[in-house]
Every structure is written in structure tokens, then in C-alpha cells.
Amino acid sequence: SSSPGSVLLYFKSQTCGGVVQGLNGTIESPGFPHGYPNYANCTWIIITGERNRIQLSFHTFALEEDFDIVSIYDGQPQPGNLKIRLSGFMLPSPIVSTGSIMALWFTTDFAVSAQGFKAIYEVLPSHTCGNPGLIPKGVIHGTRYNMGDKIRYSCLMGYILEGHAVLTCIVSPGTGASWDFPAPFCRAEGACGGTLRGTTGTISSSHFPSEYENNADCTWSILAEPGDTIALVFSDFQLEDRYDFLEISGTEAPSIW
DSSP: OOOTTOOOOOOOOOOOOEEEESSEEEEEOTTTTSOOOTTOEEEEEEEOOTTOEEEEEEEEEEOOTTTSEEEEESSSSOGGGEEEEEOSSSOOOOEEOSSSEEEEEEEOOSSOOOOEEEEEEEEEOTTBOOOOOOOTTEEEEOOOOBTTOEEEEEEOTTEEEESOSEEEEEEETTTEEEESSOOOEEEETTOOOEEEOSSOOOOOOTTTTSOOOTTOOOOEEEOOOTTOOOOOOOSOOOOOTTTSOOOOBOTTSSOBO
């Protein structure tokens, strides 16, 4: 809060953001590829014709993890439209809107910078699901992404697929074509735990549906936008009674359930 006689400081950053139109184009963080400024606050809104959707694919991605963030909105940049928050140095999978508007909101903190990001957007006709994207340590089989097409994921040797291996491009009421499941991920054999982002996902114990190993110690962190809630729904649950435990805790409360 301000007190009498306090001084307000305004930090000027490079011009960025704006309304973007056209069948395809490029969006870059300010200063790319030489690093973005501190205190950046940029919003891009991509608008296309009605009945079309937008696919956003990242060519380069390098942001200070957890402090410099790109938020992607499925529609106007309002909290209820948030699709995913991106940070760090892993190249994200392509993102497809459900409607004719997509927004990017880029914010950076007071210190530490990285190369930034370069994203390419293209307008998709309503009959295509768009590229579901590569997954780390994974292989995608199939090159057609139109209504009725299927693709299959597999993992490199030493990695196990978590999620649905086969995705089908189906018609969703009111949104045109979309994949019936989110893309899976590959985890190292014997490894467990990790950090999950995004609006949906799947968590399984090691080797599921086979039995898990003894002396396992796994922690998964699910990250959501502040103010959002997270729903966890169990489709299978079987642990040795009184000896094997799953603890679930939230940052908003000190208790463990």
C-alpha cells in the first residue's frame, strides 16, 4: 500500500502484444532471440473467421522456470478461458483452440531472463484436429489429423507410456473436430512422480495395471492457475491396507487428506 510521499516507479519495456489476424503468422517474445526484458507484460489476441480454429506451435521456448510465464487462453484472455500456463525450457506441444479466438499473455519478473519464445500460428478448418504434438522420449505414428483419423504414440526403449496410446479425431458438439483424449507422456521405467500442468491428465502407480514395487516413494505435483480448483477422480484404487499409503495435500490448506 502507498503511504504519503511514496514514489511510484514505472518500468518501461519494449512494445509488445496486440491483435493478430491472418491465416498464419509468427508471435515472438520482445527482443527475441536475444532475450526478453524484465517486467514484460504482453497480450496477443489471435482472431480468425467464425467456424475456424487456431493451432499454435512453438518453434523455440526458453523462459525462467516458474517466474516468467506464457498463459494460453482458449478465447479472450479471461480467467475462465485459461487453457495452460507455460514456463521453463521444454518445447510445448502444439495447442489448438476450440473457437475462433486464442490469446497469449506473457509476464516476466524483476530479474533473470532467457532467450524467449517464437510461436507460429495457423488457422485450421473445422474438419481437422491439428497436430497433437510430439512427446518427450516418444514417437508418433500417423501423419493425418482430419476427422476420423487415428494416431498412435509409443515410447523409446526404457520408457513406459502413461495415458492413452491411440487418439482419434472426432466431432465435438459446437467445437468441430478435436482429439478424444489428451496426448500421453513417457516416463522412465521404474521412475515415478513428476510435475503435471494442463487442464487434464492421468496419474498411475508404477507398472499399473500390474502390481507396484516395494519401497516406492513417488510424489506428483499438479500445478494450476491461482484461484482454480483441481478435481482428482480415481478410476482404480487398490493398496495394501495399513501399509501402503497415498497422501494428497493442497498448498491452500495445511492439512493432508
